[in-house]
Amino acid sequence: MKVFFTILICKLLRFVGKLIGKGSSLPGQIALKLCPDILSRVQLPSHIIAVTGSNGKTSTVEMIAHILRGSGKKIAWNREGSNQIEGVTTLVLSNATLGGKVKCDILLIESDERFARYTFRYIRPTHYVITNLYRDQLTRNGHPEWVYDAIADSIHDGTRLILNADDPLVSCFGNGRSDVIWFGADKLSSDTETLESVYNDGAYCPVCKKPMTYSTYHYNHIGHYACTSCGYKRHDTAYTITSVDLDGGEMEIDGRYRISLALKSLYNIYNILAAYTVARIVGIDGAKIAADMNDYVLKNGRVITFGLGSRRGTLLTSKHENSISYDQSLRVASAYREGCDVLIIVDAVSRKYFTSDVSWLWDIDFEMLNNENVREIVLAGTYVNDLALRFEHTDIPAERIHCFADINEAVDYLDSGRKEYIYAITCFSDKGKFLARVKGE
Amino acid sequence: MKLLHLYHDIMNLYGEYANVLALREMILKSGEECETERKSFGEAVDFNEYDFVYVGSGTERNQKLVLEDFRRLADGFQAYVAGGKAALWTGNSFEILGSRLTDCDGRDYRGIGMFSFTTVEQNKKRSTADAIFEADFLDKPLVGFVNKCSEIEGIGEPMFRVRMGLGNKTGDEGEGIRENNLFCTHLTGPVLMKNPGLLVYVTRLVTGKEVAPNPLMVKGYEITSRELGKLLENGQ
Numbered sequence: 001m002k003v004f005f006t007i008l009i010c011k012l013l014r015f016v017g018k019l020i021g022k023g024s025s026l027p028g029q030i031a032l033k034l035c036p037d038i039l040s041r042v043q044l045p046s047h048i049i050a051v052t053g054s055n056g057k058t059s060t061v062e063m064i065a066h067i068l069r070g071s072g073k074k075i076a077w078n079r080e081g082s083n084q085i086e087g088v089t090t091l092v093l094s095n096a097t098l099g100g101k102v103k104c105d106i107l108l109i110e111s112d113e114r115f116a117r118y119t120f121r122y123i124r125p126t127h128y129v130i131t132n133l134y135r136d137q138l139t140r141n142g143h144p145e146w147v148y149d150a151i152a153d154s155i156h157d158g159t160r161l162i163l164n165a166d167d168p169l170v171s172c173f174g175n176g177r178s179d180v181i182w183f184g185a186d187k188l189s190s191d192t193e194t195l196e197s198v199y200n201d202g203a204y205c206p207v208c209k210k211p212m213t214y215s216t217y218h219y220n221h222i223g224h225y226a227c228t229s230c231g232y233k234r235h236d237t238a239y240t241i242t243s244v245d246l247d248g249g250e251m252e253i254d255g256r257y258r259i260s261l262a263l264k265s266l267y268n269i270y271n272i273l274a275a276y277t278v279a280r281i282v283g284i285d286g287a288k289i290a291a292d293m294n295d296y297v298l299k300n301g302r303v304i305t306f307g308l309g310s311r312r313g314t315l316l317t318s319k320h321e322n323s324i325s326y327d328q329s330l331r332v333a334s335a336y337r338e339g340c341d342v343l344i345i346v347d348a349v350s351r352k353y354f355t356s357d358v359s360w361l362w363d364i365d366f367e368m369l370n371n372e373n374v375r376e377i378v379l380a381g382t383y384v385n386d387l388a389l390r391f392e393h394t395d396i397p398a399e400r401i402h403c404f405a406d407i408n409e410a411v412d413y414l415d416s417g418r419k420e421y422i423y424a425i426t427c428f429s430d431k432g433k434f435l436a437r438v439k440g441e
Numbered sequence: 442m443k444l445l446h447l448y449h450d451i452m453n454l455y456g457e458y459a460n461v462l463a464l465r466e467m468i469l470k471s472g473e474e475c476e477t478e479r480k481s482f483g484e485a486v487d488f489n490e491y492d493f494v495y496v497g498s499g500t501e502r503n504q505k506l507v508l509e510d511f512r513r514l515a516d517g518f519q520a521y522v523a524g525g526k527a528a529l530w531t532g533n534s535f536e537i538l539g540s541r542l543t544d545c546d547g548r549d550y551r552g553i554g555m556f557s558f559t560t561v562e563q564n565k566k567r568s569t570a571d572a573i574f575e576a577d578f579l580d581k582p583l584v585g586f587v588n589k590c591s592e593i594e595g596i597g598e599p600m601f602r603v604r605m606g607l608g609n610k611t612g613d614e615g616e617g618i619r620e621n622n623l624f625c626t627h628l629t630g631p632v633l634m635k636n637p638g639l640l641v642y643v644t645r646l647v648t649g650k651e652v653a654p655n656p657l658m659v660k661g662y663e664i665t666s667r668e669l670g671k672l673l674e675n676g677q
Binding site: 143144385393 | 458500503588
């Protein structure tokens with residue numbers, strides 16, 4: 001009876017919550033109060049696919065859902081991105097019968113990396129994708145090794161790990177396990193021989209802490225690494241990006257499937273590869289996946305094209321407190337051959353909590369914007385002085401930089417007769433203030 | 442002038458290399474020349490060559506490796522500090538200078554022993570907070586961020602008074618420790634870039650000159666102070 005009532009209440013709360021536009025974690029939170037072990041009392045489907053990591057979770061999960069649904073599978077997934085145990089509980093119970101049977105072929109869970117250990121105490125994923133581990137929200141997360149330890153606690157026997165072979169820290173989860181499925185990229189035309197990043201999180205082997213060397217870098221410390229001492233090295237991959245042409249907007253997987261890219265970033269190709277890997281494991285044909293991913297535009301609102309007066313542009317949602325996320329966006333802007341202006345807004349560091357810490361600005365490789373493709377740089381928001389100070393420590397000429405504490409003034413400035421495309425780079429916490437002033441397309 | 446960024450590649454979690462940039466900018470402004478050297482594991486260091494030594498924060502595992510490597514440099518560094526030269530150690534780096542470190546598994550590590558304090562780590566909860574610290578030697582309080590998983594016991598005379606944030610151990614009103622011109626604080630990140638007052642003070646120690654800080658830094662500091670002040674008023 002307890003299960004019945006808990007599920008009923010969760011469903012009702014979810015229904016009401018949807019009507020009034022409330023988030024999806026509260027129903028689960030109440031359900032867990034009513035019945036703390038509710039997740040172990042429901043009947044789960046045969047496939048439970050979980051995705052965690054610093055970046056790309058939401059996009060990867062959305063793509064997996066898109067492909068699997070296109071193949072007729074019934075998917076339950078936390079599309080609102082409520083990825084802690086409460087949100088996952090809402091997801092599971094609102095897709096369950098009142099008898100406790102979860103009605104789907106595949107339960108697809110985006111999980112917060114620090115809290116996965118609580119969620120997966122009850123729900124053991126059959127497949128567990130770990131995308132990457134970066135310096136991300138360190139004011140809460142501490143540092144990547146701290147998060148690594150938290151994720152390690154969430155991995156149980158009977159779970160098949162699906163790991164990014166190009167990330168040296170993530171790959172450690174595979175040590176001592178024989179049934180890991182690896183995905184990654186071959187040496188790509190966009191690779192570099194030397195590190196392009198402000199800092200090097202691949203300098204030392206995550207296993208023995210002796211120096212590592214790289215035969216190629218895809219971006220930041222993601223690439224083909226090998227320890228000079230203990231033999232730890234990048235694992236061979238089962239599912240592989242075999243080539244990419246970011247200018248032309250095309251990638252190739254496993255030497256045969258070509259996918260045209262709606263978003264020309266390395267991030268995007270990794271997310272597509274992770275989604276492809278999961279779909280292949282579930283049994284979907286590679287050609288079908290490639291067709292589903294062709295020109296796929298994410299619906300999670302992270303990349304939005306807009307008009308501002310006579311100008312056009314793209315908002316690239318980037319995570320504050322996450323330098324690699326910023327680096328990816330800066331790379332997209334700096335590769336725009338027709339010439340662009342770049343707007344960067346740091347107004348509220350987070351939408352979920354308060355911090356005034358802007359240390360992470362120093363980890364972002366803003367020097368990338370020192371390039372003929374990037375014309376004017378507009379900095380805006382409460383922390384505009386910190387941004388401007390950071391830019392002073394690049395070689396970008398000062399006359400190309402324009403600063404506004406007020407976001408509206410920055411938008412007014414950009415609303416000019418200039419012809420350059422606009423790349424707006426900011427976080428969830430600040431993008432609404434910008435989007436309120438432009439026309440979404 | 443010569444600056445040393447020690448363990449630059451492994452104790453540099455929160456953009457802390459910018460501390461060296463901030464001081465370098467001030468030294469150049471004072472009319473002196475400035476050279477920065479970056480060193481790490483196994484490299485020879487003659488502290489006599491330097492006018493400023495900086496070490497930033499690292500992961501708990503990396504900090505233990507640094508402790509072992511630093512043993513060979515400890516005497517030289519102690520002489521450097523005894524001579525009154527300036528150094529800044531931020532985040533968990535300065536924990537190695539105490540008498541003992543205990544990790545989350547209860548394993549003990551003998552510290553460098555420049556100070557008598559002891560440090561105990563845990564791996565359950567990350568202790569993080571925006572911070573406002575006051576010091577007798579500064580007109581205005583410091584602003585910054587603490588990010589740690591340890592408690593430090595046995596610092597009788599801390600360097601800062603905690604107005605907001607975390608002290609050496611839970612509930613402590615004191616934070617950090619100072620010995621001559623060695624400044625040790627658990628503030629992370631570019632502390633000197635965020636705090637023009639401390640930067641001017643350290644610049645004076647290093648160059649003997651009074652140098653005005655970058656106006657952007659001053660404005661940035663005022664805004665962070667204002668934002669943290671609001672937080673403090675609202676009872677954190």
